[in-house]
Amino acid sequence: MTRPVELALPFTERWLVQNSPARRVPSHGTDLFGGRYAIDFVGVDERRRTAGVRGWGTLFGTEPPERFFAFGRPILAPADGVVVAVHDGEPDHDARRSQLALVGYMLGQAERAREGIGAIAGNHVIIALRDVGAFVALVHLQAGSLRVAVGDAVTTGQQLGACGNSGNSTQPHVHVQVMDGPDPSVARGVPMAFRNYREWPAGASEPYAVASGIPREGAVVEPL
Numbered sequence: 001m002t003r004p005v006e007l008a009l010p011f012t013e014r015w016l017v018q019n020s021p022a023r024r025v026p027s028h029g030t031d032l033f034g035g036r037y038a039i040d041f042v043g044v045d046e047r048r049r050t051a052g053v054r055g056w057g058t059l060f061g062t063e064p065p066e067r068f069f070a071f072g073r074p075i076l077a078p079a080d081g082v083v084v085a086v087h088d089g090e091p092d093h094d095a096r097r098s099q100l101a102l103v104g105y106m107l108g109q110a111e112r113a114r115e116g117i118g119a120i121a122g123n124h125v126i127i128a129l130r131d132v133g134a135f136v137a138l139v140h141l142q143a144g145s146l147r148v149a150v151g152d153a154v155t156t157g158q159q160l161g162a163c164g165n166s167g168n169s170t171q172p173h174v175h176v177q178v179m180d181g182p183d184p185s186v187a188r189g190v191p192m193a194f195r196n197y198r199e200w201p202a203g204a205s206e207p208y209a210v211a212s213g214i215p216r217e218g219a220v221v222e223p224l
Contacts, residue, residue: 004191005134005178006212007078008156011163014222015041015070016048018173021191023217033120034137036189038177039215043070043163048220050171062094065165070172072145073163075138077127077154078194084135084182085126087118088146092164095171117184121175122167125160126182134190135182139175140167196224 009015018040021027026036042050051068065071071092123141125148142164148154165172179187193212200207202218215221 004193004214005079005129005132005136006193006195007136007176007178008076009041009194009197009221009223010076010078010138010160010174010176011041011043011073012076012223013073014044014046014220015174016044016050017215017217017219017221018042020215020217020219022214026189031189033117033184034179034181034187034189035175035177035184037191038175038189039192040173040175041070041221042171042173043068043073044220045069058097060098062096062098065092065095065172068095068165068172070163070174071165072142074159075141075161075163075174077156077158077160078136078138078176079127079129079132080155081127081129081136081153083125083148083150083152083154084128085124086146086148086150087121088123088141088143090118090122090143090166092143092166092172093169095165097171118167120168121184122169123161123164124167126184127154128182129178133180135179135187136192137175137177137179137184139177140164140169140173142166194221197221198224 142162145162178190181187
């Protein structure tokens with residue numbers, strides 16, 4: 001498969017781009033779990049803030065996920081297809097912006113990887129894409145929010161669940177990746193692109209429209 005799989009952005013409103021394959025590949029520093037070309041989106045407001053409140057936990061500890069704009073936002077199907085995997089029941093844990101809290105969290109990374117895909121991806125949905133021969137995973141969803149089951153046919157823009165902070169996630173966000181198989185533990189990552197979105201590059205006050213592309217690191221995007 002040489003051409004990127006084209007998707008719609010799986011949300012409404014504005015989101016900050018992190019760990020973009022436009023910056024580096026593998027985007028998250030590893031090929032494990034089919035994530036070679038994965039991308040993360042963190043919900044923001046019009047001021048590019050991920051949360052409207054700061055407190056002692058922001059500097060020294062943890063914060064409730066409900067504090068963040070992304071938490072609970074609808075996550076939508078980025079393409080037509082059939083649901084082949086659904087995982088729910090992982091808790092939405094506290095968020096970490098504090099460097100002190102992040103150090104301790106990163107020390108547990110290897111153990112989470114050993115626990116398997118549930119501990120890494122948290123609550124998630126995997127869709128077999130129609131007429132493409134690839135699979136898209138939407139990861140770190142909110143516990144109890146999933147609206148689809150294995151075997152369901154879904155259409156672009158249909159709500160799958162809500163953004164959460166489950167699995168290997170330091171603050172509420174949605175992780176998107178395309179793979180050549182339905183099982184992330186053995187699948188290989190596949191390049192993707194997104195269509196019809198508006199992008200504010202990092203530091204820019206004015207956006208531009210993108211017909212098809214991969215958002216750049218630090219940009220803010222929203223669907224057209």
